[in-house]
């Protein structure tokens with residue numbers, strides 16, 4: 001830790017370096033660049049269509065052809081990665097979640113289409129059963145219980161299908177125990193040794209996910225809550241145990257989620273492990289900024305940029321944010 005030596009006033013005047021934009025720039029400690037951004041997008045079935053998500057103004061579900069265009073746009077802007085979330089036809093949701101590892105499910109079709117058209121953008125996928133689960137849970141439900149080990153087997157099949165489709169980064173967001181090690185072993189055995197895992201390691205049971213669940217059509221489906229696998233928002237040491245565990249099982253990158261209310265966790269994780277650390281500025285955070293902005297209660301663009309530099313200050317190497325293309329355009333000037 002640096003130990004700044006400060007002469008007594010007036011030798012030290014902290015305002016000297018605030019006097020002009022030039023001096024403030026020189027003294028700036030952290031920067032946000034387009035390379036820090038991962039853009040989450042919602043994919044739906046059909047052709048040449050977009051459906052706005054009401055609780056996320058400016059965000060729409062896109063058909064695969066539009067997702068490819070979005071990926072092209074993101075790549076042209078310099079955004080390194082796009083993250084896919086499928087809106088699954090309710091008819092395809094089952095107790096066993098079989099659609100999750102179907103070769104041609106929506107997510108895998110979108111991955112293939114993007115990798116064919118825009119090979120240089122990294123495609124990240126979501127490994128969790130909720131879009132395919134009739135109960136809306138991230139794991140398989142038996143007699144009202146989310147069963148861990150059987151869920152991990154299903155998640156491994158899902159991860160392999162995503163790797164097969166060409167995903168560059170797998171994002172297990174399910175919070176089952178043992179899934180990172182199981183996925184890593186299976187990926188190695190199947191010749192996918194170069195597929196990266198960005199573990200949603202410290203994922204809290206959060207009400208900030210509300211608009212996302214609307215976007216992927218999981219709100220109505222969810223029976224109960226996710227507190228038996230996602231973290232208690234009151235906990236902090238537990239986040240370090242989870243991150244340490246996932247890194248020890250072979251995660252390449254780790255995530256804290258939600259973002260802004262959990263910056264203390266980002267900082268602790270970065271300090272303790274020094275691993276590539278990401279935060280997810282989730283749907284509810286986005287909705288709050290957009291909602292207050294639309295009311296004229298805050299300056300939306302300034303709050304957006306301030307919220308993102310806060311992640312950098314907290315030690316994050318990157319941020320998943322629905323603002324990604326807007327920020328990229330702003331940074332390009």
Ligand SMILES: NCc1[nH]cc(CCC(=O)O)c1CC(=O)O
Pocket residue numbers: 126127128129130138173174208209210211212213226281282283284
């Ligand atoms: N596995 C589900 C998943 N993956 C990403 C999010 C939330 C993202 C957001 O709110 O923006 C969720 C929701 C949940 O856990 O219920």
